[in-house]
Amino acid sequence: MKIALIWGQASHGGIGRGGEIPWYVPEDFAHFKAKTMGAPVIMGRATWQSLPERSRPLPGRTNIVLSRDTAFHAQGAVVATTVDHALETAHATGAETVWVMGGSQIYELFMPYVTLLEVTFIDVAPDGCDAFAPTISPNWEISMHNPESGWLESRTGTRFKHVTYERALPLHQYKK
Secondary structure, three states: OEEEEEEEEEOOOEEEEOOEOOOOOHHHHHHHHHHHOOOOEEEEHHHHHHOOHHHOOOOOOOEEEEOOOOOOOOOOOEEEOOHHHHHHHHHHOOOOEEEEOOOHHHHHHHHHHOOEEEEEEEOOOOOOOOEEOOOOOOOOEEEEEOOOOOOEEOOOOOEEEEEEEEOOOOOOOOOO
């Protein structure tokens, strides 16, 4: 099973403000849906709670919510209390890839297990971001990015680009 992170980030690395995404790029939502459809997605409790109720659980995907709170309940999702429990749940689906979709603390927890990053760079720098993307260290290499050369423009006028990074081996192997 391949473990991948997926996120969108502003030019200063921000990914969230007050539990919300501080920009609107519908093409990125479509990209996220296309990448994750049919696969398990792992998210933290705050990310789960930030999803609109009408979108919870994300349809067409096994939703796994990581929370230290053993009493937390997420209707329509599996609640896991450890990284291993989340990965075991994802592995049990038989999926080829599991997508970790945030937030920032969850990205940091899973980074050692990951061999793929799917990042959308958004050409904005919103004030007040309180959640930030993980650092992409030099041991990651760009595998491919959008077929067009350079930035794309959203129908909202915001520039964006998708970049995929690969790492040959994870730092820690998930044993299953």
